[in-house]
Amino acid sequence: MSYAFDFSGFGVYAGMLARGTAVTLGLTAVSTVLGGLVGIGGASVAVAGPRWARTLIAAYVELIRNTPFIVQLFFVFFGLPSLGIHIDEVQAAILAMTVNLGAYAIEIVRAGIESISRGQVQAAQALGLHGRQVFRYVVLPQALANVFPSLLSQVLIVMLGSAVVSQISVPDLTYAANFIQSRNFRSFESYVIITVTYLVLSIVLRQLLNWLARGLFAGRMPHRPDEPRGWRLLLAWRGARTITTER
C-alpha cells in the first residue's frame, strides 16, 4: 500500500484555509464567552434560584445534553425560519454552539459551586458579606478554579464539534477542506491539512487558556517547582489537571 501525496494544487487555497481557521477560532471564542456566561448564570440559578427557574434550567440542560449537536444546529438553521425567525448561518452556528456549551457549562459550574464547603460561606457571612457578595467574591472564584479543567475540555469539544457547522454552509475550516477536495479531488491531502490544523489549534488553545487560568486563579493554585516551562509547556498535555484550590 502506498499513496503518493500531492500538495502542489493547494497553494491557491491557502487564503481559504486561513480564513476557515479564523472562522473556526472566531466561532469558538464568541460561543465560549457567551456559553460561559450562560453556564455561570444558569448554575447560580440552579443552586439558589426559585423552584420554577430551577425546573426550567434542568429542562434546558436535559434537552441539550440528550440531543445531538448537529440536530440542534439544523433546528436553529432550518427550523427557526418556519417560525418566522430568520438568522444567517454564522448567527445560527454561534447560537447553536452557545446553547450547547451553555448546557454543559451549567452542569460543570454547578458541580464546582457544590464543591465549596459550607464553612467558606459561613465565614464570609460572619465577615459581613451579604448574599450576592458571598457568591461573587468567595464561592464563584473557588468554584471556577476547581472545575476549570472540565470547562476547558468542554470548550475544546465545542471547537472540534464546530466542524459540523460546515453543513449549513458556514465557511469554517472543514468547509474549506470540503470545498478544496470538491475542486482538486485531493481529499486525503485536504483532510490531512485540516487534521493537523485542528490538532495545533487544540494544543495552542489549551495552553493559552491554561496560561490565562494561572493568572486568573493565582493564589488558588499551589506553587509547583517541577512544573514544565518554556517549550516543554507545549507537551504538558495534562497541565490543566494540575490546577487545584488551596483552602
Added chain:
Amino acid sequence: MTTPDSSALRAGRAQRILATLATTLAFTGVVALSAFAAPAAHADALDSIARSGVVRIGVFEDYPPFGSIGPDMKPEGYDIDMANLIGKTLNAKVELVQVTGDNRMAYLADHKADMLLSVGETPEREKVIDFSQPYAPYYLAVFGPKSVAVRNAGDLAGKTISVARGTLEDLSVTKIAPPSATIKRFDDPNGAISAFLSGQVQLMVVGNDVGATILARHPANDPEQKFALFSSPDHVGLNKNEPRLKQKIDETIARARKDGTLNAIAVKWLRAPLPADL
C-alpha cells in the same frame, strides 16, 4: 483437534478458480461470436418491430418525473408518455423494459430493447450508439421566488444561492456568478433545497427534473424557474446502422413538437413548456 490438510484445500481452490476461468473464457468466446453474427440478424430493428408488432423501449423506473412507478403501481412519467407516442406511430404494442444507468447500454447492444429513452449525448456514447433528435429538455436552472427578479447571470449580483457542493450545479453557477453573489455550498442536494425552502437563501440551482418535483408541491415561497444554466437534452438512443428506425423516431418527435403533443407532455411532467432551443 484435527486440522484440515491446508495444501489439499489450496489445491482444491486452485482447481475451482481454473474451472471458473475456463468457463468464463468459453462464455466470452460464444458472446464474441454471436456479437459478430448479430448485425446480420438485426439489419434494422424497424423490420423486427413490424414483424412482431411489439416495440421494446428501455426506460428508467426510478427517475421521476421522467420515469417512476405511480400510486397505481404502473410506470408513469415523461418517458412513459413518449414511449406510448412512439408505439402509436410505429403501430406497435409498447413493451417497457426497466433498465438502470449501468445496464441499459448492454440491453440495447444485446437487442433486449429496441431503443432507450433519457439518453444524454456524450462523445463516449456517440461511438457506440446513435441519437435521435432531442425529445425532452434536461438542464440546470436557477430557481427563486416570483418576488425576486432574476433573468440572467448578471442579476445574481448580491443574491444568495444554494447548491450541492462539487456538483455540476456548483461548477456552472460558480463560473457565471458575479463576485458579489454569495454561493452557499451544502453537502448534498437536500441541504441546498432545504436552505432554499426555509428561506435561508434567495435562489437555488437544481436540475429541471428536481425543480419540477419541488414546484409540484407548491412551497410557501412560491418559486419559479428563472433561467437555464447548462443544457444536455434527452435523446432516444438507438443501435448504430438503423437509419430507417432513426428516421421514423425523428419524424415522430418532429410531428409531436409541431402539433403540441410534446409540449403538453413537458408541461404535465416538468411544469415548464419546451424551451425554444431544444
